[in-house]
Amino acid sequence: MVQGYFRVKDAAKYAGVSERTFRDWLKAGLKCTRPQGKKTVLVKCEWIDEYLAGYMNESNRINEIAEDVLQSLR
Numbered sequence: 001m002v003q004g005y006f007r008v009k010d011a012a013k014y015a016g017v018s019e020r021t022f023r024d025w026l027k028a029g030l031k032c033t034r035p036q037g038k039k040t041v042l043v044k045c046e047w048i049d050e051y052l053a054g055y056m057n058e059s060n061r062i063n064e065i066a067e068d069v070l071q072s073l074r
Contacts, residue, residue, distance in 0.1 A: 008022055008041050011048060032047070
């Protein structure tokens, strides 16, 4: 298990996305921290995993709703 904090470049690599996409995730609410007086953004791998899990759950729920609607039309 990876522990510690990533900078954006390494965090994006961990998540398998571009730095631009990762920064979009930060703007969308992915947890991060900035040491006092620094511009550096740090992210724990746990926070990335939680963020992605939340997205996947939402996506799965949408699929369930769509399936329910289709079932009711049959």
